[in-house]
Amino acid sequence: MEQTKSVGRRVATGVAGLDAxxxxxxxxxxxxxxxxxxxxxxxxxxxxxxxxxxRVGETGLYVTLGETxxxxxxxxxxxxxxxxxIDIFEISTGESEEGLRGEEESYDVFHPSEIELGEVMRTxxxxxxRVNATRVVIDSLSELRLLARDPLRFRRQMxxxxxxxxxxxxxxxxLDAISAEKIGDLQSNTLVHGVILxxxxxxxxxxxxxxxxxxxxxxxxxxxxxxxxxxxxxGLRVFPRLIASVHTNGKPKDTAxxxxxxxxxxxGGGLTRGSSTILMGPAGSGKSSIAGQFIAAxxxxxxxxxxxxxxxxxxxxxxxxxxxxxxxxxxxxDGRIKLVQVDPGELAPFEFAQLVRNSVEKDGAKFVVIDSLxxxMNATPDERFLVxxxxxxxxxxxxKGVCTLIVVAQSGMLGPSMQNPVDAxxxxxxxxxxxxxxxxxxxxxxxxxxxxxxxxxxxxxREFGVSNGRIRVGQPLKDFRGxxxxxPLYQGTxxxxxxxxxxxxxxxx
Numbered sequence: 001m002e003q004t005k006s007v008g009r010r011v012a013t014g015v016a017g018l019d020a021x022x023x024x025x026x027x028x029x030x031x032x033x034x035x036x037x038x039x040x041x042x043x044x045x046x047x048x049x050x051x052x053x054x055r056v057g058e059t060g061l062y063v064t065l066g067e068t069x070x071x072x073x074x075x076x077x078x079x080x081x082x083x084x085x086i087d088i089f090e091i092s093t094g095e096s097e098e099g100l101r102g103e104e105e106s107y108d109v110f111h112p113s114e115i116e117l118g119e120v121m122r123t124x125x126x127x128x129x130r131v132n133a134t135r136v137v138i139d140s141l142s143e144l145r146l147l148a149r150d151p152l153r154f155r156r157q158m159x160x161x162x163x164x165x166x167x168x169x170x171x172x173x174x175l176d177a178i179s180a181e182k183i184g185d186l187q188s189n190t191l192v193h194g195v196i197l198x199x200x201x202x203x204x205x206x207x208x209x210x211x212x213x214x215x216x217x218x219x220x221x222x223x224x225x226x227x228x229x230x231x232x233x234x235g236l237r238v239f240p241r242l243i244a245s246v247h248t249n250g251k252p253k254d255t256a257x258x259x260x261x262x263x264x265x266x267x268g269g270g271l272t273r274g275s276s277t278i279l280m281g282p283a284g285s286g287k288s289s290i291a292g293q294f295i296a297a298x299x300x301x302x303x304x305x306x307x308x309x310x311x312x313x314x315x316x317x318x319x320x321x322x323x324x325x326x327x328x329x330x331x332x333x334d335g336r337i338k339l340v341q342v343d344p345g346e347l348a349p350f351e352f353a354q355l356v357r358n359s360v361e362k363d364g365a366k367f368v369v370i371d372s373l374x375x376x377m378n379a380t381p382d383e384r385f386l387v388x389x390x391x392x393x394x395x396x397x398x399x400k401g402v403c404t405l406i407v408v409a410q411s412g413m414l415g416p417s418m419q420n421p422v423d424a425x426x427x428x429x430x431x432x433x434x435x436x437x438x439x440x441x442x443x444x445x446x447x448x449x450x451x452x453x454x455x456x457x458x459x460x461x462r463e464f465g466v467s468n469g470r471i472r473v474g475q476p477l478k479d480f481r482g483x484x485x486x487x488p489l490y491q492g493t494x495x496x497x498x499x500x501x502x503x504x505x506x507x508x509x
Contacts, residue, residue, distance in 0.1 A: 011135070011171045014052030015045065017238025017354075018196075021214060021223045026194065031162050031172045033141075033188055036198030040210060041231050042175045043067070043075055045198075046137040048235045049173055050086050053135035060086040061133035063124055065143035079235055089127045091120055117147040121157055125164055134170055141176040141188055158191050193218050198229075206345035212238065228348035239350040242357070244395035256367075256403055259297030262473035263290070266447065266462055271430070272454035273366075276394045276404040278373075278425055281434025285445055286464065286471075287407045288317070289324055290432070291369045293471055294405060296326040298367045299336035305367035306338040306359040308352070310375020311409075314339045317371075325470040338363065344378035349389050352376070356393065360400050368397060372407035373424065391427050398429075429453040435461075437483045439490060446483050447473065 010025035019025050026032055034042050050060035062083075064072065069088045076083050128136060138144075148154035165172050176188060189195050194217040200210045211226045229238040255270035264270045271277060271294065279287040295305030309317050317339060321328035331337040338359065342352070359365040370376060377386055397404045406428065425431050431451040437444055448461040460476035461483050477483055479492030 012052050012056075013045070014048035014055075015236050015238050017227070017229065017240050018045075018212070018236070021227055021238065021240050022217070023221050023223075026171060027217075027220055028171055029166055029169050030193035031165065031174060031191070032194045032196065033174050033176055033192045034196050034198065035176045035178050037200060038177055040198040040200045041229070041236055042177075042198060043072070043139065044079070044231055045196075045236055046139065046173050046175060047072070047076055047079075047081065047083070050135055050137060051081060054085045058134045059131060060135045060137075061128060061131045062086060062088045062137045062139065063091065063127070064088065064139045065091050065120070066140055079233055081235075087127075087131045087133065089124075089131075091123055117144065117153065117157060120144070120147060121161065124161075128165070128168070128170070132168075136165060136170050136172045137175065138172065139175040141174050155191070158188065162191055189216065192216075209348060211348075228350035230348065230351070237351075239348060239354040241350055242353040242389075242392045242396055244392045244399060247396050248399045256294070256303075257297060258290075258294050259300065260293065260471060260473055262462065262475075263293075263447075263464075266449055266458045266460070266473065267430070267432075268449075268452060268455050268457035271403045273403055274398045274401045275429035275454050276398065276406065276427070277430040277432060278406050278408055278428040279432050279434065280408040280410060280425070282410050282436060285434035285436060286447070287409070287434055288312075288371050289320070289466075289471060290447075291371060291405045291407055292317070292321040292324075292326050292328065294403070295337055295367045295369060296321070296328065296331060298403075299331045302336075303366040304336065304338070304364050305369070306340065306363065306365045307369035307371060308340045308342050308355070309371055310342045310344055310378070311372050314341050323469070324466055338365070342375065344375050349385075353389070353393055353396075356397070360397065360402055365402065367403050367405070369405045370407065372409050374409050387424055387427065390424055394427055425451070430457075435484055435486065437480075437486050437488050439480075439488065446477060 009028040010022075011028045012019050012025040013022070034045060036042050046062070050062060053060045062072065069090055072088055073083060124138070144157070145154055148157065174188065174192065195215040196212060197215045198210070198212050200208050202208055210229050210231070212229055213226050214222050214224060223240060223243065225241050227238055227241050229236050231237075255272050257264050257270045258267070279290055281287055291307065295307060298305045307317070318328045318332065328337065328339075332339055340355065340359075356368060359368065373390075376390070394404060406424075408424070429452065430449065433448050433450050435446045435448075437446055444463060445465055446461050447464045449457045449459075458476075460478075461480075462476055463474035465472065465474075477488075480488040480490055482488040
């Protein structure tokens with residue numbers, strides 16, 4: 001019966017992403033432990049918890065043993081919050097004025113901890129009875145642990161505190177700092193109904209990386225593992241780990257045109273909806289231009305496209321796209337295309353996944369461009385998990401019927417010197433390869449499809465470039481052998497995509 005009661009009644013934390021991880025919030029009328037290093041966001045989370053209670057008409061009490069009322073008000077002000085409707089109760093555990101002068105207080109019979117901790121507990125309970133709060137924060141257990149000195153006495157007092165608050169129908173957050181000396185001290189963890197762990201690391205470059213995990217939550221379902229979060233003006237923003245298997249609605253079977261008949265022919269009719277495509281090649285070979293071509297064609301059909309730009313500015317992307325006749329500025333201005341500038345040094349991996357989800361679920365995006373995978377790698381603090389995170393993201397987008405284009409810049413320029421930053425080609429449904437090749441004193445470009453899981457495709461290599469202010473894909477390069485090496489052998493008298501003979505070419509690409 002107790003478990004059923006806790007499952008059915010939830011308390012929202014006031015942090016939308018955390019409530020999603022907890023499947024709606026914390027079970028009501030229980031004690032919870034929030035652990036983390038100093039500065040990781042425990043106090044901010046606690047204040048959001050109380051403010052959410054105030055919003056829904058519940059009484060809140062913040063019991064502080066370390067910080068002052070003024071310090072808490074300052075924290076709230078930094079987030080543009082007001083604590084007027086929340087009771088803040090300070091309990092002093094410091095030395096008396098005589099103690100500061102070196103005059104120790106005298107205890108004849110009892111150990112000091114029995115007097116100090118007992119007095120603190122009585123004061124805390126009296127205040128809780130007076131306020132009759134349904135949401136309570138106690139900050140922090142570290143102070144109570146120091147007062148107890150004896151682990152057994154600390155456990156007894158915690159049990160008494162637990163029975164008191166649960167009996168009065170209160171949901172309590174206990175804040176606790178983690179230190180090296182307390183590793184292995186799990187007394188508090190065993191007494192509470194759930195444990196939320198907040199962590200932070202400082203990478204060699206960029207801002208702090210913060211993440212949280214629900215280490216324990218009795219009797220209810222939650223999303224385990226690590227989830228990224230940030231502290232911003234307005235509180236914590238939590239980005240739940242993307243679990244693609246819970247987002248399924250079937251893939252459409254039709255194809256999406258690029259707007260270029262020759263490119264569609266190369267792809268066997270276009271991109272299959274719900275598929276992912278890697279555009280791979282050296283810098284400047286036309287990958288971003290082709291990605292822009294696809295989202296521009298989608299916009300012309302009335303479909304929403306979004307591009308996440310890691311490696312260049314949005315203005316540069318727009319200007320370059322306008323230069324090849326895609327009308328990018330106009331399409332962005334009227335909302336048919338959304339361009340998002342991404343700073344890899346400030347972005348958490350799960351935050352990026354949340355950005356993509358918002359574009360799909362709120363904006364209705366049918367095309368997503370990630371330009372580029374190299375920039376996405378820089379946003380991932382541990383490269384070992386990049387492929388796993390990318391797999392979840394691509395699976396999610398595929399389940400939503402979204403066409404995904406990922407730009408991958410290879411190092412090197414010609415032939416065998418080409419190298420990939422990470423081998424993610426096996427994750428994508430299609431791979432389009434871009435190459436430079438030299439002919440008659442000119443550096444030309446070639447495009448080919450080397451993989452397509454969702455249907456047939458051409459196995460030819462076509463020349464492509466920009467002519468008369470637009471992208472043009474030429475005929476298959478049947479008169480060349482060894483285009484992929486960068487220095488092919490010419491075996492015929494073909495024509496360029498502009499109609500000029502190869503001998504009369506003037507750098508059409």
